[in-house]
Amino acid sequence: MPLKICLTYNLKRVSTDGLPEDYYVEYDDEETVNAIARALERSGCRVVKVEADEDSYLRLRSEKPDIVFNIAEGLRGESRESHIPAILEMLGIPYTGSGPATLAICLDKALTHRVLSVYGLPSPRFQVFETGEEKLRDDLEFPLIVKPLREGSSKGVRNSSLVRDTESLRKQVSWVISTYKQPAIVEEFLPGREFTIGVLGNRDPIVLPIVEILLDRLPKDASPIYSYEAKWVWDTPSNPLDILRCPADIPYSLEAKLKDIALKTFKALGCRDVCRMDVRLDRYGEPRIMEVNPLPGLIPNPDAHSALPTAARSAGYSYDELICTILWYALERYGMEYKLEDRSLVKLPKSL
Numbered sequence: 001m002p003l004k005i006c007l008t009y010n011l012k013r014v015s016t017d018g019l020p021e022d023y024y025v026e027y028d029d030e031e032t033v034n035a036i037a038r039a040l041e042r043s044g045c046r047v048v049k050v051e052a053d054e055d056s057y058l059r060l061r062s063e064k065p066d067i068v069f070n071i072a073e074g075l076r077g078e079s080r081e082s083h084i085p086a087i088l089e090m091l092g093i094p095y096t097g098s099g100p101a102t103l104a105i106c107l108d109k110a111l112t113h114r115v116l117s118v119y120g121l122p123s124p125r126f127q128v129f130e131t132g133e134e135k136l137r138d139d140l141e142f143p144l145i146v147k148p149l150r151e152g153s154s155k156g157v158r159n160s161s162l163v164r165d166t167e168s169l170r171k172q173v174s175w176v177i178s179t180y181k182q183p184a185i186v187e188e189f190l191p192g193r194e195f196t197i198g199v200l201g202n203r204d205p206i207v208l209p210i211v212e213i214l215l216d217r218l219p220k221d222a223s224p225i226y227s228y229e230a231k232w233v234w235d236t237p238s239n240p241l242d243i244l245r246c247p248a249d250i251p252y253s254l255e256a257k258l259k260d261i262a263l264k265t266f267k268a269l270g271c272r273d274v275c276r277m278d279v280r281l282d283r284y285g286e287p288r289i290m291e292v293n294p295l296p297g298l299i300p301n302p303d304a305h306s307a308l309p310t311a312a313r314s315a316g317y318s319y320d321e322l323i324c325t326i327l328w329y330a331l332e333r334y335g336m337e338y339k340l341e342d343r344s345l346v347k348l349p350k351s352l
């Protein structure tokens with residue numbers, strides 16, 4: 001019997017009704033959903049696509065898959081990425097990736113910083129603004145960066161998010177709060193090089209080759225941040241901005257430090273199967289974790305510059321191998337790896 005997999009996702013749509021243009025930016029294109037389905041089918045699995053909407057609970061319950069491949073960002077709310085995993089946990093259906101608690105913590109950038117600090121893992125100094133009226137803490141000095149507390153894909157991170165004075169700080173904070181209907185997080189601006197680090201596996205996870213975001217490739221006069229404009233407007237498959245370098249050209253000591261931080265972060269937050277951490281160097285050249293992505297983007301087209309597939313490609317994984325290996329790690333956690341009939345697309349460290 002082929003393994004039956006439900007693929008849960010949220011499809012990108014065009015924002016209307018006065019919603020900001022980046023409202024749906026975290027959701028996936030049909031192209032990504034279909035590429036994942038095809039990869040799983042190439043491993044001999046039967047795939048049923050399930051959009052992660054209000055009907056998905058009943059669909060998953062009646063489909064009764066062996067396992068769910070989950071890339072759903074969730075419909076709405078402060079724990080939206082946890083909804084599908086929580087439903088699956090209740091239904092007793094295995095699924096790929098991290099659980100509800102990890103996903104809810106990582107969606108909240110302040111909560112993530114707080115958890116990491118318990119483990120002595122470095123993240124930027126920050127303050128959460130709920131109303132926008134709060135007094136800026138004394139230990140936060142300009143320049144600062146303003147982001148929505150619970151978003152991803154640089155949603156709400158614009159060229160204007162890097163602020164250098166009180167007036168622009170106030171303006172940006174109230175824009176975030178009113179546009180995205182959530183608190184803003186204000187962080188010290190880390191001025192150094194930027195990296196993103198993919199991790200695969202569980203007990204003995206592997207770190208993929210480190211990706212550098214080449215901020216000097218941004219248009220002149222642009223703020224040195226990997227903003228919404230940088231990810232989705234200035235860099236498109238038809239007009240690519242060559243902004244990722246993998247493997248990053250860094251000294252061995254920095255590479256070792258980044259890998260160590262990535263693995264400790266993965267464990268501290270209870271990540272599973274796959275994750276990607278965004279890191280930047282502070283003014284002393286020391287890495288700090290900006291955020292943790294337990295649902296990293298998996299866009300198949302290399303020209304889209306999706307960071308985790310780029311890192312995997314550099315380590316020798318084809319796209320299909322990346323997807324099937326994530327599946328295999330999940331199956332292994334549940335003691336179900338024997339159910340995967342064709343393992344030729346599973347690439348484990350020994351065979352690297």
Ligand SMILES: Nc1ncnc2c1ncn2[C@@H]1O[C@H](COP(=O)(O)OP(=O)(O)O)[C@@H](O)[C@H]1O
Nearest residue numbers: 124151152153154155187189190225226278291
């Ligand atoms: N504290 C910071 N210092 C410097 N740059 C930052 C900081 N926080 C975010 N950025 C910039 O903004 C981008 C998006 O922020 P990030 O925290 O990764 O949010 P998202 O979840 O939207 O990807 C980062 O890739 C980085 O370029």
Ligand SMILES: [Mg+2]
Nearest residue numbers: 153154278291
């Ligand atoms: Mg990020």
